[in-house]
Amino acid sequence: MSTPIRIGIVGYGNLGRGVEQAISLNDDLQLVGVFTRRDPGSVQTLSPNTSVHALADLDGTHADIDVLVLCGGSRDDLPRQSPELAQRFSIVDSYDNHAHIPEHFEAVDAAARAGATTAIISTGWDPGLFSLNRLLGEAILPHGHTYTFWGKGLSQGHSDAIRRVPGVAAGVQYTLPAADAIERVRAGENPELSARERHTRECFVVLEPGADPEVVRTQIVTMPDYFEPYDTTVHFITAEELAANHQGMPHGGFVIRSGNSSTDQQQVIEFGLKLDSNPEFTASVLVAYARAAARMAAAVDHGAKTLFDVAPGLLSPRSAAQLRADLL
């Protein structure tokens, strides 16, 4: 058995916990510890054996870490942390602000080149595996259309929006792909689809005592941007039902490429995910790309990278010869 790849986790919320869990499923990976801005003594890790350190302690442990997996948020943490840490460590992040990926890439690339590290940004599933499938579909079937559908999935932002409505004690929101739209795409119709035709929204709401359900429903379904452009269903449930049935963080979706290889020959490529836990799955992808980052760094392939730059074989603990024999 070769030397394990030593991984540090930066930030310990749902994603960080998922990375701790994912590392435990991979024999070739070793968790060095969790690095947090909080008081290390206040952080309860999944395993009692996981050591927790102050983020500032990263300076002293430099030599023991092959890759840092950054588990902070895309709004406030990663735009600063990824370039800063890429100067000293190979990193993987899940930066998911699609519109700002190019500038994030440039900032991380400059840092990683200066620091002679490898930094794979925007891994996960979207951006991530979905992006990979958008690329494959377009490259293989250049004459065609690509459709991305999300869900069924819990949306944190929309759940927060519900909870700000007066009269709402608690609630969650699920985004659902429209089944008939998916069927039209799968059938190769290449439809033009509005936001309303692509996804629907389903809310489960616990009312405050005395709140009028019809007033709350109207406030939700007419909320601009969040709900107005969609067909939205609101279910009123008890706090007990919310606790029993809506604590998970499911998500998923589909990337479908429908194209013609010649006039009469239609070809459809479909990639789909059905996830019980969005953060644990995202963490599983991050960890596979951490393995790739360690290998690319060892091969002196430095700078910022995306999934598009990573040869798939680098994601597997198995040798290239094993992969050819068993999986090709």
Place this chain on the structure above:
Amino acid sequence: MSTPIRIGIVGYGNLGRGVEQAISLNDDLQLVGVFTRRDPGSVQTLSPNTSVHALADLDGTHADIDVLVLCGGSRDDLPRQSPELAQRFSIVDSYDNHAHIPEHFEAVDAAARAGATTAIISTGWDPGLFSLNRLLGEAILPHGHTYTFWGKGLSQGHSDAIRRVPGVAAGVQYTLPAADAIERVRAGENPELSARERHTRECFVVLEPGADPEVVRTQIVTMPDYFEPYDTTVHFITAEELAANHQGMPHGGFVIRSGNSSTDQQQVIEFGLKLDSNPEFTASVLVAYARAAARMAAAVDHGAKTLFDVAPGLLSPRSAAQLRADLL
């Protein structure tokens, strides 16, 4: 616009025709010509502008070709052609004899290293895109099961077997994935599935005058290896129906990885293809990998490769910066 990548086609059956067609859909690719063992004058190409040469003429045109796409068969052509031509040209092939891929790789690798060329073997969809998804599923969800289902698809080998049965004038065979097995896998049951539970076989047969349908049916469904291990349905149709409804070469299937990221959290990754034309789709994949082969050769990344070694971005005509901005 940069210089186009110049491609030669070796062998001109259904796959070679598909490659000719696929190249015409890609502005950055240019077809140099078709190279055949047949009399060049006897080969009718899709486009009247496609030049046809004797295979032996490849020697003289060496400098004009960036990549050869080999469109011969895996049994008789590729084991000899791929190593031979990789000594002088970068190549892409669709070698699909899974059990012999390791030795094919070694033979082609030695030739490509000696010739300083890049040779991507076993591209297409299985081996090919399905292999890629088997690798991704296993690397991301190490605790889980991978299932591959094929169909609905025309099977050439099984169609040939039907046509050898006495009393059969003509016929085709389709392999179908068992819908209930797929549903069990999608639901995360991780079932153990026998060959009979995984796929069914459906035959459309035109009888010779006077042949007894029950005798023919029995001979087909009891045929060892080909049909006995499966639930096989035989439909008797007229020659006109066969001509009208069974001339296409559809295929497809699914790769499903079902795994747990932690005890209670199940995650399912599914990749599926629904193809009107198996050879045209395979050709479309070959052509995208031909683009990658040309780029890897230009980057002095020589030797035999598989899809596992090819960074996905190399498959697209777009720049890395464009891909990050538009598809990530």
